[in-house]
Amino acid sequence: MATITAPTSPRTLPSTLKRPAVRKLLTLAAIAAILVPLLTTRWPGTTWPAQLTVDLTTPLTHTSDWIIDNRDTHPLFLYGLGHVSNAVVLSVRAVYLALLTAGWPGVTALAALTAWRVAGPRLAAGTTAAFLTCAALGMWVPTMQTLALMVVAVAASVAVGTVLGLAAGLSGRTDRALRPVLDTMQVLPAFAYLLPVVLVFGIGVPAAVLATVVYAAPPMARLTALGLRGADREVLEAVDSLGATARQRLLTARIPLARKDLLLGVNQTIMMALSMAVIASVIGAGGLGDRVYQALASVDVGAALAAGIPIVLLAVVLDRVTAAAGAGVRPVRRAVWVPALAAAAAVALAARLTGRTDWPTGWTLHIAEPVNRAVDWMTAHLYSGVPVVGGTADWAARFTTWILDPVRAGLLWLPWWSVLLAVAALAWLIGTWRTALTAVLALAAIGVLGVWKPSMDTLSQVLAAVAVTLVVGVATGIAAARSDRFERLLRPVLDVCQTMPQFVYLIPVVALFGVGRAPAVAAAVVYALPAVVRITTQGLRQVDPAALEAAGSLGATGWQQLRQVQLPLARPALLLAVNQGVVLVLAVVIIGGLVGGGALGYDVVFGLAQGDLATGLVAGAAIVCLGLMLDRVTQPTGRRTTKGA
Amino acid sequence: MRLRTTALAGTLLLLTGCGAADMTQQASPFAGARGAKTVTLSVQSWVGAQANVSVAQYLLEHELGYRVDTVQVDEVPAWDALSQGRVDAILEDWGHPDQEQRYVDDKGTIARGGGLGVTGHIGWYVPTYLAKQHPDITDWRNLDKYAPLFRTAESGSKGQLLDGSPSYVTNDKALVKNLHLDYQVVFAGSEAAQITQIRQFAKEKKPFLTYWYAPQWLFEKVPMTEVKLPPYKEGCDADPEKVACAYPHTPLQKYLNAGFAKDGSKAAAFLKKFRWTTEDQNEVSLMIADEKLSPEEAAKKWVESHRSTWQAWLP
């Protein structure tokens, strides 16, 4: 990504920053001058020296065997984790049965009334349409399974996140201890979580729920802490001055004051839980994700889409409703809930009495077939032989040969210490010496784990995908910021791109680009693009209108305004876009292991498929380190508060 | 993290009651939601396995009155799930000696369910149109000569040997090395990706070399010819690093959860008797994968036309 940021940074860098930058670089050069000769004489060669690696295969295999052998006898499992697992199963089942009992009329009515109370009639109509579409696609039962799992996972995530957030919000020491952990967890690709959870809980719903909780709780914790810490100090002082006890202060002031952040946390948690619920289908989560995954096995894009659409709809509805609740569109009073609940119950009961809890089979829409035909047509016509520009297969081949291969070869050709140095320099220039140190340690950990080569392979894919994402994303973002109409058109497309499970479009991507790293990169670009576009658009739009007005009054053209005022002023947003792009791209490049991306992604998939802890966990750890390193390298000093756009 | 676990454990303990909770004996929360007798079957990611399950599911539901849940799990984790009773049966296993030793012989949590009646075979394949053009390509000794034909962007200067899902048994990396072939193994990462790629190649009549297995419905759509590797001898694949011979022919096996097999239910008896031929399986697979029928519709079609075959399976 250095090539991307290079043209803008020298010009926008204030001159005061230049001198510390030079000083930092000189310091690094001095350190390098001492260390590098030592290292190279000791361990010559360009890849990570074998003497510096630790082989974890034996201990990990032992651990794995021990867990499998003791899972049904050891007290830790019987009295500890067993109950956890049991409780998850019981609660998911309870919610699931309740949803099934309500039937599609009851659930739809309840959802619509909730949306109406919280967010107004328009969203209520949208919610109704969304739920009816899920049913019409023949996906009612899987949708309810996913919903049941989500309810339990989100409730647990919110509970856990709130407790952690309270601890961090109320105690500075806990905050300092927790913050780096939460920051780190937020950049980890979901795939990396799966294997350890599976090992302990086995395939199935408990593992899926717990993986989801681990994935979705951090944003809740972060935002809770942020909300508590961000409360107006004078209000708290006023509360103190009236003699409130610590409890009164917390319950009557701090928590209500943090309401916005708490609800944003719930919103983020729901979105992350939903995306994880799909990925967790790999470890037996069932529901919609499982349908997508099964359709993938028979290369049935239409069926995958039929299961993917409900996920998108659920995501959009849940996002909008919780966002509206957070924005406080209308004040919620307790009294109005009673008739709403009563109405929903009445609908459910009526449906039950008339025997209409199951969606009538005649009303099911079969979209699989036309979709498949469309995809076939598209792949047949675009794959090769398009005049002048060549087919997608040619593009993929060229992209692989001219971009992916040289980048990978370059990374592998560079001596390992020079990669460390480059990372240190980049992270230090953008952030602080702490971020630089974390980045270097993370990268070194990859070497120690003995997966230097595949990690560099994955890194090359990430870099290529980020470059493409940024070029396309920033350009689209600029276009959207300049035209309201374009932005409105773009919004649903971005929503779909962001929430559609990646499994759905992996197959068409393979059909277009062939097996290999190119489709992995393409899928990553599709996934990361929305966030980059959104952040860019937002950043450009938030530029102080006075500055633009001033430029305009001096007779600057639109292009000059963009180049000289908007882009430089939106620099923090652009840096954030880079950071988000990197994190999101990494998440999907890993999933790209399923379409021939190879490298770490393949190792994780292999570990999951073969139950091979040694391969999977090491690759997972390497991904974690890679994510950490990339995040720190691209992290401007100010920390973002949310994931996604 | 510890705080989280203890807090969670505390609340959950209240929920689930005190005492021991063996999580290896917990069923899926979605199982038996309507109060019916339930069987949970493991579906592996390939279509042949889907064909087995869809037919078994159809018969269990329509002839024996069960409710059937299916869970898609990879092969090795499926053994674990089977041992825990999260699934009741695996209908098609391609041979996992380690797992068999651990769960069937040592722990006794899994019972053998007899053969499926289908013999599986893994091998290297080229499309038949290519084999007709270059008849000598089907001998591994000549593969190097044709390596330039199989070059792709991914394999660079070497020929590409397309491999599939990481869950499959494969010795290809060792084979390429030990047979000193000028090839690069490219892992498609999933069977879906591999099939998609093969079909794109076939559409364009391009040459390709792939790891593939029979029985598989794709042969009906893309006729392929096996490349002869050095013949398989008992034990020649004992050391995965030194393999230099072909893959064996494996009679595919069924496995049942030990508790499920013992409880004497009709479902267990039915699944033990379930046995059909490669052609039968392919017929159903093809309907699912190529005609894009839903597994249920495909099963229904097959069941309607093969009454005598499945009548024998009913207890």
Added chain:
Amino acid sequence: MSTVTTTPVFSVDGLWKVFGPKADRVPADPELAALGAAELRARTGCTAAVRDVSFDVRKGEVFVVMGLSGSGKSTLVRCLTRLIEPTAGTIAIDGEDVRAMDRSRLRALRRHRAAMVFQHFGLLPHRTVLDNVAYGLEIQGVSRAERRERAAEFVAKVGLEGMEHRRPGQLSGGQRQRVGLARALAVDPEVLLFDEPFSALDPLIRRDMQEEVVRLHREEGRTMVFITHDLGEALKLGDRIALMRDGRVVQLGTPEEIVATPADDYVREFVRDVPREQVLTVRTAMRIATAEEAGSGPAIRPEATVSEAIEAVARAGTPARVVDSGRCLGVVDAEGLLGVVAGATPPADAAPVVGTPSDPAAGSRAAGAAPDPMRAAPGQRREAPRPPAGTNAEQI
């Protein structure tokens, strides 16, 4: 209000608040304590927001602490109820040591004896006006019905009838501060503490609110400690004013004393633009009456302002007599009044008459005029149990 001299409501003595690492050592070490702000920061990394401040707040008075931003006045008022924990010194409320209080005593103090009004109101945005006003009572555990009833009463008292169910976000700044005032009043505290309550408001609304405070004080006679950076406000509201600079009280006295006899150049500069004739009383311009003057001319009260006297003198064309309970204290003539308005030094023979004769106020002036570093030592200024002798007269 029949009391003559009871225990002061607040009695503050040698109070220090130092922010920074190992803050305790600063007040304890005379050498550090004498350092200037910049030097102290350089030497210890600490900032002294309040330095060795002593004063008493008498029952029923409006005690104004006035200073520019950064002078430590807001920190000072927070120290009174330990919203900010003081570093050294003593604070007593009705003779009870505040710093020695345990948590529950301190809570009781905050709940019942001192309530505060904040610059930016400190309202809870998620509660209605009524619930905000009732909040202090809720904290005390008053039942819902009762606290709402009492809150409604105070909402009416500050003139917000009909707005009970709005939220703070729907109110103007002045209205919000009325809510803040009502919230403080609702708990019926012994002392009201105001932390620059009107500085975030428009000038017109500010004047309204000042009138409101004057009215409340007149009606209820509640003791008030009022922090402000606005001299006009201080002069208007204060019975006595403590003028702060860099954490110290540079002068403490009645508005008249401060305007008439600034303790140092800083204060003098500060009060330069004050319309003196409206603040100073005729005592300032008074001279001893000659025998003939004592018998004729218009009579005015000693509390009358100079501007009132000017009017009387101008109308009569003769010097006016200052008469207190039928006794003639002296006379004011046009020349003397003009001298006051012009800011010239009052006639030498009139000086001792300023203030109550029994007050050692002259001492404070003397100290202000002739700075003596030795007098800055903390132990030295304890001589003053009665205000305004508590003036911290040391030079900055």
